[in-house]
Amino acid sequence: MLQDHIISVTVENKFGVLARIAGLFSSRGYNIKSLSVAETEDPTCSRMTIVVNADEKILEQIKKQLNKLIDTIKVQEFTNTSYLDRELMLIKVNTDPKKRTDLFQIVEVLNGKIINMTRKSITIEITAASDILENVIKMLQPFGIIETVRTGKIAISRDAVD
Amino acid sequence: MKNKMSGAKILIDALVNEKAEYIFGYIGGQVIPIFDELFGRKDITMIVPRHEQGAAHAADGYARVTGRPGVCLATSGPGATNLVTGIANAYMDSIPMIAITGQVPTTLIGNDAFQEADITGITRPITKHNYLVKNIDDLADIVKEAFYIAASGRPGPVLIDLPSDISKGEAYFNYKDSINLRGYKPNYTGNPRQIKNAAAMIKQAKKPVIFSGGGILHSNASEELLKFVEKTGIPITTSLMGMGSIPSIHPLFLGMPGMHGTYYANMAITHCDLLVAIGVRFDDRVTGKIKEFAPHAQIIHIDIDPTSVSKNIEVTLPIVGDAKNILGQLVSLCEKSDCSIWLDEIDKWKKSHKLTYHETDHVIKPQFVIESIDKITGGEAIIATEVGQHQMWTAQFFKFKYPRQFITSGGLGTMGFGLPAAIGAQIAAPDKIVFDIAGDGSIQMNSQELATCVNYNIPVKIAILNNNYLGMVRQWQELFYSSRYSGTCLRICSHEKYHDKCNKACESDNKEKQKYTPDFVKLADAYGALGIRITEKKDVEGAIKKALAYQGPVVMDFHTDQQENVMPMVPAGAPINQMLITGIA
Secondary structure, eight states: OOOEEEEEEEOOTTTTHHHHHHHHHHHHHHEEEEEEEOOOOSTTEEEEEEOOOOHHHHHHHHHHHHHHTTTTEEEEEEESSEEEEEEEEEEEEOOOOGGGGHHHOOOOHTOOOOEESSSEEEEEEEEEEEEHHHHHHHHHHGGOOOOOOOOEEEEOOOOOOO | OOOOEEEEHHHHHHOOOOOOOOEEEEEOOOGGHHHHHHHOOSSSSSEEOHHHHHHHHHHHHHHHHSSOOOEEESSSTTHHHHHHHHHHHHHHOOOEEEEEEEETTTTTSSSOTTTTHHHHHHHHHHGEEEEEEOOOHHHHHHHHHHHHHHHHHSSOEEEEEEEEEHHHHHEEEOOOOOOOOOOOOOOOOOOHHHHHHHHHEEEOOOSSSEEOHHHHHTTTHHHHHHHHHHHHHEEEEEEEGGGGSOOOTTTTTTOOOTTTOHHHHHHHHHOEEEEEEEEOOOOOHHHSSSSGSTTTEEEEEEEEEGGGTTSSSSEEEESOOOHHHHHHHHHHHOOOOOOOOHHHHHHHHHHHHHHHOOSSSSBHHHHHHHHHHHTTTTTOOOEESSSSHHHHHHHHHHHOOSSTTTEEESSOOOHHHHOOOHHHHHHTTTTEEEEEEEETGGGGGGGHHHHHHHTOOOOOOEEEEEOOOOOOHHHHHHHHTTTTTTTOSSSHHHHHHTTTSOHHHHHTTTTGGBBBBSSSSHHHHTTTTEEEEOGGGGGHEEEEEHHSSSSSSSEEEBBOTOOOOOOBOOTTTTTTTOOOOOOOO
């Protein structure tokens, strides 16, 4: 059954590594839904969070193929309960002065933050789980969305409470 | 205090430290510093082919015979891209290879400089790993890593792209004794519990078959494989890449399975209750229709590459590790299997569908030439092939005796592989007789390497099974495309009217009228090799003997039956028990 899976990959922080990972997906016909990458606390490592849409068999191959790359240090897959995930979105919305108050209220309820405001538009920053961002977009649609940009999902394992 | 050395010298010293004896290299602008360093060096021998593709295949052939990485070298841009087919070929067959390419100076990279190509980008999907050297201080470590990666685990090609300012630059040479790559730790041992489980499954099986491949050769496990076969008494089939890992005449050997496999190997796989797969990757040419491959069998899959396991075929019991290790353990855990009824069943298939061909005196059958080479060399020659019908006939009719004897392009199916690979093989095994069994199509893809043979007196014996066609595709066209021989006829046709509908009508014309182009005897002569043309069956053996008596390279141009097909044949996508046995579908 096709479904989204989150894979976290720790790789050598070297040039060309992103191309190796991306190339692996494209050459074998796997779909990347989102990919986010940056250096870790150890500057020799980068960490990628990749969201893939795949069935179990393909997922297994993806993990094996990622592991096979020389520059891959660790591959983790997050199952439903064991992780925390977040995504950051910046969203720029039209502002009609008459509806501004409505908009402010919605942003507040959604835990968003206004990071820029002009006479014509406001830009909101919001960090949440990805499905909540989908909802934010729906809520703000009536105001007229000018543009959005999202980081893609990042995830980290959740430790059990002591 | 040690003195600084040039990057070129660091490179070559590192190669020598890694026990590279030969470097198959073609010069060009960005590698002049490297060739300058090679000039006059006694500790490594440079072999100059006539095309960079020849360099890559020669390094590949050398690696297949020795088991050690072959080294090839080319300049930037077109030199590097000419290596690409050879690198892809080595990658598909898991051959250890170090490909070194010159690159424009680091200051010019990305500027679309003269003869610049992003070769690390181009070869990323066809190398096990690759490097662009940006800092001369990394060079020695990179060479060390490259050899380690190429030869360990599942072997493969590694490319090092070396900008010319790095090879001209200077640094201290410090060569490490060992390396540690945190992202690369091949698992050699195999899980002991899984191995025990495998032994139990083998014990219970009533109809077991072993299916082994190139992995046996890579891990030098032929001895363990033979012990395993003989101790358990289980029949064995090997993939094209595994030919030679067990003697072809062994009573338990069933030949090759798959598209052009034997009837009995395919039937054994289809009816077995246990398939012990070792060092194979279940290529589609072996499995045919996946859903009907070994439908009654539990499958044990032993392989060093986890990605090969359950990629094409669902496996009952995977064991990731080195074939030699695991077979060694299985030999001590396993006992003689009681499968006499099963062996009788297989024996009936063997008797009812012998691997054979229709012998005649009127025309030279290509299979007869292969059998004659086998007979006259006592089955001892190293056999390289090109790709096509002649390759399948060689796999079917040559009786291989020892591992690393059969040098053939399996995964990529690279026409033009055979001659340069035979050159590499002959250099690796100077005391052996080395044949390149070729087709008239394939040999023309790298025939320029005849010059290399003559130049270095590399006495490769080339046997062209000349049917004036790209025979394998012609066979498909005959069977599946109503004999419309589009693009497969290689003759110079004197009949204008046939040009757009080349078919059997042309065959019926007097054979004398057919023009064979090129004249391979003249071609051999032009290069300074010996050329022999053979058009009669009675002259076949004499020609082979003459070729063997001759001290240098020989081209034998056998004019063979033009319509002969490779049989049995499983049509692409069909289950492997549905074979065409003879002639026309």
